[in-house]
Amino acid sequence: MTLTTYQCRPESKGSIHAKSNDPNAAPAIRPNYLADPIDQQVLVDGMKIGRSIINSRVLDKYRAYEMNPGDKVQSDAEWLQFARENGQTTYHVIGTCKMGPDPMAVVDDRLRVHGIAGLRVVDASIMPTVPSGNTNAAVIMIAEKGADMIKAATADDLLVAA
Ligand SMILES: Cc1cc2nc3c(=O)[nH]c(=O)nc-3n(C[C@H](O)[C@H](O)[C@H](O)COP(=O)(O)OP(=O)(O)OC[C@H]3O[C@@H](n4cnc5c(N)ncnc54)[C@H](O)[C@@H]3O)c2cc1C
DSSP: OOOOOOOSSOOOOOEEEOSSSOTTSOOEEEOOTTOSHHHHHHHHHHHHHHHHHHTSGGGGGGOOOOOSSOTTOOSHHHHHHHHHHHOOOOOOOOOTTOBSSSTTOOBOTTSBBTTOTTOBOOSGGGOSSOOSSOHHHHHHHHHHHHHHHHHTOOGGGGSOOO
16 A cells, blocks of 8 residues: 655745746746755654554554565654655646735736736736645636636726736
8 A cells, every 4th residue: 555645735935937038948947845844844744644554553454564665764864865755746836926916926916917917827827825725626716717807807907017
């Protein structure tokens, strides 16, 4: 049997930057996984809880031995190294055009790009933080709401948002 540990709302932030002015060139994507100490501790604690669940007496008849990571991983540092070497993503990337009023925000609360008239962003990139659930349903909600906002657009929407 396999048990995975997954942090729903990570603190670590990555980045994506254009590498050239060619729109077809691949950007530089830096996921920056496990950079924040909170993420490190949550994952380490989660994996340790997972091991204790699998090792519980009620599961004795279903378990022979721990194949991976096995006895060699005991300390927090060893668990973290194991995560770094074996961890995978759940592909819930968001936030490259986050909504908000601060200098790093790209869109306002009507999904209008700050400083550019007549342009909206309507997708996962506007989420300021990762939602706890999977992102697909949240994107559909953003799209439904965004469509309503576009249909209800007034002349104000064509003004350059601050
Ligand atoms: C492997 C994988 C597994 C996932 N599993 C799940 C899951 O089980 N459950 C879940 O809830 N979420 C899952 N997700 C996350 C979810 O798919 C995304 O959060 C969601 O699709 C994001 O929606 P979006 O509209 O922001 O972007 P996208 O779905 O990526 O849509 C972007 C669209 O823009 C189009 N496009 C790109 N460039 C151009 C261009 N220049 N001109 C015109 N069109 C363009 C693309 O073709 C694409 O159709 C998964 C993601 C991946 C990658």
